[in-house]
Amino acid sequence: MVGTTTTGASDVLVSFRGVQKSYDGETLIVKDLNLDIRKGEFLTLLGPSGSGKTTSLMMLAGFETPTSGEILLAGRSINNVPPHKRDIGMVFQNYALFPHMTVAENLAFPLTVRGLAKPDIGERVKRALSMVQLDAFGGRYPAQLSGGQQQRVALARALVFEPQLVLMDEPLGALDKQLREHMQMEIKHLHERLGVTVVYVTHDQGEALTMSDRVAVFHQGEIQQIDAPRNLYEHPKNSFVANFIGENNRLSGQLLSREGERCVIGLPRGEKVEALAVNVGQPGDPVTLSIRPERVRLNGGSDACTNRFSGRVAEFIYLGDHVRIRLEVCGQSDFFVKQPIAELDPALAVGDVVPLGWQLEHVRALDALPAN
Structure with a gap:
């Protein structure tokens, strides 16, 4: 599936049109990429290693050349x-700061190569710091x-010449968890304040x-x-995204x-599940069901659910503010339920068989996953 958007031409800063990239003339690392990036938006390219996200960013930066297709910037x-004439700021994971220059000299460097006057450079460096x-x-x-x-300096250096576009390639990958989360919010708030367009690459879905x-x-x-974060999580279009x-529970059937937006799925042991028909074929075709762990209700909470089954408690995984409960459900040994600590029944124990369920609108029938 190719990402397309219906954005007015005046709102679009970057357009990828039919862009492909191959390094060996045979394998396409990027296949027919069509993507519009809007002015002022924070767009993240997310995916596993080798999915084409970094290659797409490097083509936009000018460090890689498309094998075919066209990239437009501001029309x-x-x-x-060449990269230095694209008016694009870059932030990398390894910071790429000049070790022999002070912080101020590092920030002044992109302004000096652009020929700004000394007083202007001093003023802009001060503002960026x-x-x-x-x-x-x-x-x-x-x-x-x-x-x-150091990461803050790298960020300031990418913004100091006031580019229309800033590209960030895994910029927080080298930081520890707490600092990474703090910097995520700093970058987000900077983006909101400055209104600059950001294209960000990460393999970290939480980020x-x-x-x-x-x-x-x-x-x-x-x-x-391609979607807003909430839509991606709540309304995945296929099994890979889900x-x-x-976190996701998968049931194969x-x-x-099918009747309109609803369908009935048969599981291998004969159970039936009513689900939203999102990405399904014809009756008889294989389907993967997707249910988020926090949407599953246990015990009395399952009474009003469309889909009701029973599960055997196999394990509790304590995570501070919530607990993950692993159950055996419908022949699956790794079906998870996520519950806030405050809602956990303290009497629940490993080995207990409990009723559980989920509403029709919280289970999505998607394409069958390929066998591993």
Whole structure:
């Protein structure tokens, strides 16, 4: 499936049109990419290693050339424009700061190569330092800074010449969890304040959901779905997206019948599930059901559910604010239910057989997953 959007031409900053990339002339790393990136949006390219997301970013930056197709920036083709003439800021995972230059000199560098006057450079460097809360650090060298501070300098350097577009390639990958989460919010708030267009690459789905206006999910060189984070999570269009974004229970079965948006799926042991028909074929065809763990109700909570079964409790996984309960359900040994600690029945124990269920609108019938 190719990502397309219905955006007015005046709102679009970047357009990929039929872009393909192959390194060996045979295998396509990026297959027929059609994508419009809107002015001022925060768009994340998300996917596993080798899915084509970084290659797409590098073609936009000018470090890779499309094998075919065209990339437009502000309405003009940039296929043959060198990277330094594209007016694009870049932030990498390894910071790429000059170790022999002070923080202020690092920030001044992109302005100097663009020929700005010295007083203007001083003013802009000061503003950029203030923007990332490093006002007092201009005279330090990168080696004298923590990882988080270095990443802030790299961010300021990408923004200091006021580009219309900033590209970020796994910029927080080297930071520890707490600092990474803090920087996610800093980058998000900076984006909101400055209104610059950001294209961000990550394989971390939590990061993508937290930061983005829209997320493009890549797999095998193609966009599987491009959507707002909530829509991707709640309304995945296929099995790959359902499994890649967030946690997901999968049940395999076959389509028995379909009526409009609803369908009935038969499971291998004879159970039947009523589901939303999102991406299904004809009766008899294989189907994968997708149910989010937090949508499953246990015990009395399942009384009003359309789909009701029983499950045997196999394991509790304690995660502080919530607990994941692994159950054996419908012949599956790894069916998970997620419950806030406050809602957990303290009497529930491993080995208990409990009623459980989920509503029709919370189970999606999708394409069958290929066998591993």
